[in-house]
Amino acid sequence: MRKSGEMTRTACIPRAQDAQERGNPRAQDAQERGNDQDDFWLHLKYNNCIEPVHPARSFLMLPTRRTLLKATTLLVPSATLAQALDFTQAQTEGPFYPTQIPLDADADLVQVEGKSRPATGIVSHLSGRLLDQNGCPIQNAKVEIWQCDAFGAYHHRLDRGNIAEAEFQGYGYTRSGKNGHYRFRTIRPVSYPGRTPHIHVKVSKSGMNGLTTQLYIEGEPQNQKDFLFNRIPEEKRGGVLATFPGSEAESETVVPEFDIVIGQTIVCA
C-alpha cells in the first residue's frame, strides 16, 4: 500500500518541441473554431506522470509563468515539479456573466455566426492547459471565458442595457482536450471604467471543484491600480498574467498562454 504523497511515476511534462509548436499560429489556425481540440494537440507527447495518493481539492497555478513554462520543456524530477506548482488565485465572477448563453457560444469570439464582419479589436489566440498540481493534464473540463468588447461594453443588460458590439461574441466555451489543452480566438482585452483589461475565466468539471478567475495583460500599467488585481498576493500575480499582441500588426501572431493547474488528482497514463 502506498503512503500519502508517494509518487509512483515521473512528472508529466511536454517536450521542448511541443512548446515551440504551441507558439505557431499557423498550426493553430487549423483548429481555431473547434471545441474538441484533441486533434490539434495530438502531436504533443508527454512523459509519464506521477500518481499522487492524497487528493487535493483546490486549484493551483504555475507560480511564475515565465519560469515554469520554460521548466516544462525540461525533464524535471517529479518531486521538484510538485513543489514548484502553486494554487491558482480565484477571483470574483463579477456582475457580467451572461444571464443567457448566446446562440453562438463557440471558442471563436471574434466571428459571430451570421455576421458579415469580425469583431473590432486585436485578435488573440488564447491558449493554455488544464493541469493538476503534479503537471498531469485534465481533459474534458469546461472552460468558459467572457469579456467586454473593444469599446469596453459587455453583452449584459446591467452594462448600459447591452450596448456591446453585435459582431463580438463576448462569451465562449470549449472543453479541454486529451492533453488538457484549450484554446480560444478572441480579442486583446481592453479596460473599462474602474478596471484594468482582463478576461474572465471559469473552469468546471463534474465531480471537481470549480474555479473562477481573471486573466490580465502582462506589463499593463493599469494593473497596478486595479482593486481586484491587487487582491492577489504579489508573488502569485505572475500566474494570472499573459502576453497579448500589442497592436493590430501583431494580431493573430502572439499567442497568450494561460495554464491553469487544478487540485483535482489525476492518474496519468
Ligand SMILES: [Fe+2]
Ligand atoms: Fe470584467
